[in-house]
Amino acid sequence: MALTAEEVRHIATLARVAVSPEEVERLRVQLSGILDQFQMLNDIDTSDVPPTTQSFDLHSVQRADEVRPSLPRAEALLNAPRTEDGYIRVRAVLD
Amino acid sequence: MPPIDLDVSAHEHARRLRAGEYSARALAEATLARVRAQEPSLNAYITVTDDLALAQADAADARLKAGDAGPLVGIPVGVKDLLSTKGVQTTAASHMLEGFTPVIDCTVVERLNAAGAVTIGKTNLDEFAMGSSTEHSYFGPTKNPWDLTRVPGGSSGGSAATVAARGVPISIGTDTGGSIRQPASLCGILGLKTTYGRVSRFGIVAFASSLDQAGPFGRDAEDVATLLGAFAGHDPRDSTTAPVPVPDYTERFDRGFEGLRIGVPDSLLEQGVDAGVREAVEQAIATFASNGAQVKRGIELPAAKAALPVYYIIAPSEASANLARYDGVKYGFSYPDGRNAEEAMAESRGRGFGAEVKRRIMLGTYALSAGYYDAYYLKAQKVRTLIQREYAAAFADVDLILTPTSPGVAFRIGEKVDDPVAMYLNDLYTIPVNIAGLPGISIPCGMSEGLPVGLQLVGRYFEESTVLQAAHAYGSVTDWHERRPPALPGA
Numbered sequence: 001m002a003l004t005a006e007e008v009r010h011i012a013t014l015a016r017v018a019v020s021p022e023e024v025e026r027l028r029v030q031l032s033g034i035l036d037q038f039q040m041l042n043d044i045d046t047s048d049v050p051p052t053t054q055s056f057d058l059h060s061v062q063r064a065d066e067v068r069p070s071l072p073r074a075e076a077l078l079n080a081p082r083t084e085d086g087y088i089r090v091r092a093v094l095d
Numbered sequence: 096m097p098p099i100d101l102d103v104s105a106h107e108h109a110r111r112l113r114a115g116e117y118s119a120r121a122l123a124e125a126t127l128a129r130v131r132a133q134e135p136s137l138n139a140y141i142t143v144t145d146d147l148a149l150a151q152a153d154a155a156d157a158r159l160k161a162g163d164a165g166p167l168v169g170i171p172v173g174v175k176d177l178l179s180t181k182g183v184q185t186t187a188a189s190h191m192l193e194g195f196t197p198v199i200d201c202t203v204v205e206r207l208n209a210a211g212a213v214t215i216g217k218t219n220l221d222e223f224a225m226g227s228s229t230e231h232s233y234f235g236p237t238k239n240p241w242d243l244t245r246v247p248g249g250s251s252g253g254s255a256a257t258v259a260a261r262g263v264p265i266s267i268g269t270d271t272g273g274s275i276r277q278p279a280s281l282c283g284i285l286g287l288k289t290t291y292g293r294v295s296r297f298g299i300v301a302f303a304s305s306l307d308q309a310g311p312f313g314r315d316a317e318d319v320a321t322l323l324g325a326f327a328g329h330d331p332r333d334s335t336t337a338p339v340p341v342p343d344y345t346e347r348f349d350r351g352f353e354g355l356r357i358g359v360p361d362s363l364l365e366q367g368v369d370a371g372v373r374e375a376v377e378q379a380i381a382t383f384a385s386n387g388a389q390v391k392r393g394i395e396l397p398a399a400k401a402a403l404p405v406y407y408i409i410a411p412s413e414a415s416a417n418l419a420r421y422d423g424v425k426y427g428f429s430y431p432d433g434r435n436a437e438e439a440m441a442e443s444r445g446r447g448f449g450a451e452v453k454r455r456i457m458l459g460t461y462a463l464s465a466g467y468y469d470a471y472y473l474k475a476q477k478v479r480t481l482i483q484r485e486y487a488a489a490f491a492d493v494d495l496i497l498t499p500t501s502p503g504v505a506f507r508i509g510e511k512v513d514d515p516v517a518m519y520l521n522d523l524y525t526i527p528v529n530i531a532g533l534p535g536i537s538i539p540c541g542m543s544e545g546l547p548v549g550l551q552l553v554g555r556y557f558e559e560s561t562v563l564q565a566a567h568a569y570g571s572v573t574d575w576h577e578r579r580p581p582a583l584p585g586a
Contacts, residue, residue, distance in 0.1 A: 008457070015415060015460040016422075016437070017453055018445030027457060033516050034458060038404045041474050044481065051476030052483060054305045054335065055532025056292040056556070061334035075198040079426035090424055091436035 001035045003028050099125045102579065105170045105264040105318045112159055112169045119159060119169030123152035123213050126171040130215055130262045136243055136583040137260060139253040141176045141234050142184050143216040151213045158211055166321045168211030173257045173266035176217035177224055178204055178309065179298040183214075187300045188222045188232040191421050191428045191447035201298025202333065203267060203309050206326040215263050218253030222449045223418065224274055224302045226250050227521040230512050231451040238508070239282060240580040241546050245505040248278030248521075251312070255282040258312045259580055265322050266312045271303050272406050273500075273525025275310045276537035280500035280549025283539045283578060285319050285566060286312045288525075290557050291532035292337035295330035303413040304335075306406075306529045315576055316567035319536070320344035323559065339557050347564035352387040355565055357552075358394035358493035367520065369503045371543025376499050379540040379550050379569070383497075386572055388565075394489050394496070398481045402527035405482070407519060408462050408475035409530070414452075415459030421447065454515060479530050486531045490555050495565055498524045500537040500549035524551055534559045538566045539575035547578070 008028045012019045019027065073086055082089040099117050112119060127145055134140060148171070155169035179185050179197035186192045200208065207214070221231040229237040229252025237252040239245040240260035247256040251268025255278035258266050268275040270288035279286025287310045294309045301307065311322035321344070328341040359380060364373070384390045423429035423443025430446055433439035448456070462471035489496060501521055511518040528535040533553050540550035550569075554562040570576050 011457050011461050011464070012441075014464060015456050016419075016441045016444055017448065017456060018438075018441040019453070023453070027454065030454060030515055031458060031461070034407060034519075035461075037516060037519075038408065038471065041401060041404050041478055044398065044401055044478055046474065046477035046481070049477040049480050051473055052480040053476060054291070055483065055530075056290070056335070056337055058292070058335060058337065063331060063334075071198065078198060079195050081423065081426070081429035088425060091433075091439055093436045 001039070002032045003035070101125060101129055102261045103264070104315050105313065106166065106321065108170055108264060109166050109168070113164065119152040119155035119213060120149065122169060123148045123171060126215055126263060130257065133260055133262055133583050136238060137240060137256050138235050138237050139219055139257040139260070139262065140173070140216040141186055141188060141219050141253070144183055144214050147183060148213050148215050151208070155211045155213060163211065165211050167207070167325055170212050170265065171215045171263045172207060172212045173215055173218045173254050173263045174204060175220055175251050175254050175268050177220060177269055177300045178267065179300070180204055180214070180217065183217065185217065185300070186234070187224070188220045188234055189448065189452070190233045193233065193428070195426060197298070199298055202295035202330045203299070203326045207267070210325040212325070218251070218257060218266060220253060221250035222452050223300065223414070224250040224269055224271055225414070225451050225455050227273065227277055227518055228511065229253065230508060231449055233449060236508055239505045240583065241283065242505065245507055245546070246281070248281035248501070248505065250274040252278050254312050255279055255284060255286065258282070258284050258314060260583060261579060264314065265318050267309055268312055269299060269307055269309045270529065271306045271410060272529050273522040275312065276500050276525045276535060276549070276551060277521060279312060279537040281505040281547065283547030283575070283580070284312055284314050285316060285536060285538050285576060286310065287319050287323060287536045287559070287562070288528065288534060289323065289327065289559060290534045292335050293327050293534070293557065293559070295333040295336050297330055297332040301417040303410040304417060305413060306410060316563050316570050317345060317348070319566070320563045337557070342560055344560055344563050347560050348567045350564055351571070352383065352568045355383070355388040355495060355568070356391065356493045357383055357388050357495045357497050357565070358391045358489055359497050360396045360399070361393045363396060363399060363498060363524070367502050367523070368499055369543065372499050372503060372548050375541025375543060375548040376550055380497065382569065382573060386568070391493055394493065396485050396489060396527070398478065398485050399527040401478050402482055402530045403519060403523060405475040405478050405530055406526045407458070408471045409479070411455040411459030412462045412472050413459070415456045415463065418452070418456055423447070482527055483531045486533060494554065494561055496553040498551050500524060500551040504543050504546035504548060528553050532556070534562050536562050536566050538569060539578065540573070541575060542578065
């Protein structure tokens, strides 16, 4: 299944990954090749088969809702690229 | 004092430490010196943790002096740089996380520390554990100690290479589609992937959450069993860990080959297996049979052939969701310019991630996008059910399923790096095991073209003890696991 350059750019936008024109072309060829490998799944009859999301059958695991100390602010900010007055500094998302 | 023999197993080190032949500090110093000397050849580590290792060794010596007989007290260990280590840079081999300092230890490391192990360093991997060669590391490829022009396998290539080179006796990797077993095979050591839910994923950088499991590398079955026992088990911080008791994983070692029923899915092995690998595996099958194991040829696993496409839908889909957290805002690489928030985020990700990671994020995003979800992700999850059912049927008659670990021996650096489809075929025999969530081990079973060949044994859910029994029995009548690569230049 051959993807178009337009489709690759659309996927990159959805994934929030900036790609150069060279990367678009390389990804177009490589992803198309990988998608071709997926075609064999169409030959497998799964009409009455339920999906499996996880191999071990654990459901709705819960824990007691207890108050516990949270991460100290200094540790939470330790790896942040830009901080100000104990907050993470972000770019404006609204004008 | 004579120099410490670093070629011995962890359990032999443990015996010598308790006998007072040398201290944990002396062992740590000797290990660090060897690892440092090997690094220019191997590049197996992203960070060597000298200060941490020496502090942990001193604490281990105090425990030994107090009579602590724990099997890992004072034992040097390498830890894949995908596992969070408090205060020690954890990169996932990505530019995105270069310099990232976790504020917690992951559960596996926390338990290793409690067991008295000595962390020598954080080992190299394919970026975010995505790859089969350790070539996709921002910090450069790891080399195979058997031939420095070849890959060690991946993604846990650094952990495998340093154990094979006799840098450390044991190490930790993670396995999402073969990332422990395939490098174990290519480096000539043992590596175990556990049943999904056996080991906590808390604090391990997430790749594909329904498949990821951490596991042990070692040079004999006893070390693998002991190391696994130290960190396996339920963890309230990972709700996917199973509330199943952890046995002594050496519990079946005294049974030898007794009672082992081994199935071989011959139809899976018809295509694409190198002649030398096939020959070594046939020899191993004959060894199991002649020592009293019951071997059943020609068991059927037809849907396992579909596991490769199933994996390359499910794993990238989960990865695209997991890696959405790297936005250049809270932590990680951050592009300082850009006209707006969205552009800054896209540039941070475009520049912070390497080619293979971007490829998989794109693939997963596509498979989950509107109009394609049913055709790809849902379809893959249904075929996953069929693969599970097939294994369940096979395990009605046999206890273990035997295949090669990898269709070939270690390939040359650069040979497959630009051909993802060829690279993905490396994991043909390991991937179905992750899809089904079963435990599997790779053990050395021969040599081909001067390079190690590995054999995979897969067991039922939570029957790691049976897998290890077979590995131990095989190792007691063969010496492939004792073969060592040539000494490295300067080391």
